[in-house]
Amino acid sequence: MASSIHDLARHLNISIGTVSRALNGRADVNADTRKRVLEAARTLNYSPNQSGRSLRQGATHSIAFMLQPHPGDQQYGEPFFIPFLIGLQARLAESGLDLIVVMGAPGDYQQERLRRVVETRRADAVLLAWTRREDERIDYLTQAGFPFATLGRSRSGAESYPSLDLDFEKAGADAVDRLVARGHRRIAAVRPSLDLNFGYLFLAGYRKALRRHGIEVDPELIASGFINEAGGYEVTPQVMRSKDPPTAIIFNNDAMALGGCKALAEMGIRPGHDMAVTVIVDTPLCRYFSPALTAFRPALEPMGQRLAEMLLASIPAFAGPEGPRIIREVWPLELVARDSD
């Protein structure tokens, strides 16, 4: 059924060593022989068995992407990851790498699955998303000496790994700037309760910008909840109970924003009329919601491509001739003004 390199060698009456060298583009093989080998490979429909290569080379030619669910989140950051995956996979495929997607039950934080991937050498490197402020996965991987990169920053691991993140701090500040310019002074912030790093960055930018405008940061206007619709629905009323309620709310997540808008609607408050609403990470949902939500949009597909590149550049086996490099980048979020503010 499956033709092996032996079949090919027998068919050509040469040794398997030569066949392998010809196929792998090594220099020490006659040009004519190489041509014959390549041709025979095509007609015999031969392609090398991956398991064989992996075993011999000690490389699996695949990358594991750990899709990290949260407690209380049933959606896995739903619309966010698909375009990212598209870019990621496209770039990996260029280098002949496959993408293994690993998910887990919400709440286990995937340490177990991660260990399994690493210990069974199932992938040559892993990609982490939803980085936390202190991230034990990063500690584990650095300590194990396993190649990895992250989508998002963290305080763990001494920045000795490639990472690509969005500039949530600037987005938070930009959101405040825009609202202030439109006359708002009482601006609330709704963010995830977990120690997700982007939540901290967002809040830092929010605070900094308020201070820059001479506006006092009011703890009553800051709420945190589960990073999903229910979370937004639950905590948004908190900021409305302030004696001096906000005239604008910045949500750190699309799902929380949708839940928040539902809560607002039940209080008779209409986003875009009675309340300015801004969302930090744009998704299709923001666009189709009514009113369409002003949001900050990431370039997800290019991000996927770029992170794949960065990961590859950090691995000696895949890096170019100039050797492996650790690249860390922070990408901007682009304002998409719509009807909600």
Next chain:
Amino acid sequence: MASSIHDLARHLNISIGTVSRALNGRADVNADTRKRVLEAARTLNYSPNQSGRSLRQGATHSIAFMLQPHPGDQQYGEPFFIPFLIGLQARLAESGLDLIVVMGAPGDYQQERLRRVVETRRADAVLLAWTRREDERIDYLTQAGFPFATLGRSRSGAESYPSLDLDFEKAGADAVDRLVARGHRRIAAVRPSLDLNFGYLFLAGYRKALRRHGIEVDPELIASGFINEAGGYEVTPQVMRSKDPPTAIIFNNDAMALGGCKALAEMGIRPGHDMAVTVIVDTPLCRYFSPALTAFRPALEPMGQRLAEMLLASIPAFAGPEGPRIIREVWPLELVARDSD
């Protein structure tokens, strides 16, 4: 760094054969030895190298999911697949299988990528989505004798493979029934232009139900376009040009519905007031659109789980003691009544 079975054997002063047998739960190993081996494996942090197992066993312990993009579709059926993937991966993980996600550039129909997966024996089986009426991928896989299952039916391959599909025919009919019951007689249908099988099924149900109600099927009320927002936006006006325009439109896809609603809005037609709108496959977008779109909802996560089960049941190596079975199922879509009809 990585401990192999040899290290374990040396440490225990027994042969690697015994270690392997102990680890794999074979019968011919002393209970005491087995205990010692398992304990040592734990302390030495040993887990078997996947490439080694794969090579020896001729099985990769992974399943490839071919995410099929369409020409003109940049979204890869975006929100649809994430919950499906969650269920799929969860079930596969239970059996120790990894999930490889393969995407491709839109338009190439992925034959090339599929061949690569099959020929390099990168996965033990593949999973196809977006099945077409006549699907060359199915023909290729059956002819190659490669295990696979499909999300969706097809006319190809003589039904000799497991498949899980949604009952688009019944959904199409139910949608018509509901609209007729609400007094509509001029009901339009907007469907994808490609030979996607679910488009045929939907249209068949639509036609059948109309006839059952004694309503003539008017070709002017049926339009097809690219299965994305732009496609819906482009072709929806066609059905409005009829001398006797529709009072209701059934969209076969959420993205097309959104595009269609945009076109309607530009004509001053408000879904839910001047026009009843129904969508066959519900997504979060339908829920948050304004007006919220009445839609038929699939149970995506259970579907993922079930299809994984069905695929495993069809593979001798993974099937239970009663041997491999080909299972084909059709699941219902559940009506979610909202504000658009």
Next chain:
DNA sequence: TGTGTTCTCGTAAACGTTTACGGAAAAACG
């Protein structure tokens, strides 16, 4: 005690590659 059976384990081959090594032939050079 002799024979047959059962338990348990070691030996070694095999899976399909890649690659270090060495050697024969050809080419280059004096």
Next chain:
DNA sequence: CGTTTTTCCGTAAACGTTTACGAGAACACA
């Protein structure tokens, strides 16, 4: 022509497993 270099290829080991086979020991039974 003799020597050195280059070109090309075959040999065989290695990667880490699993497993067929056989053998020794222990046991059961007559």
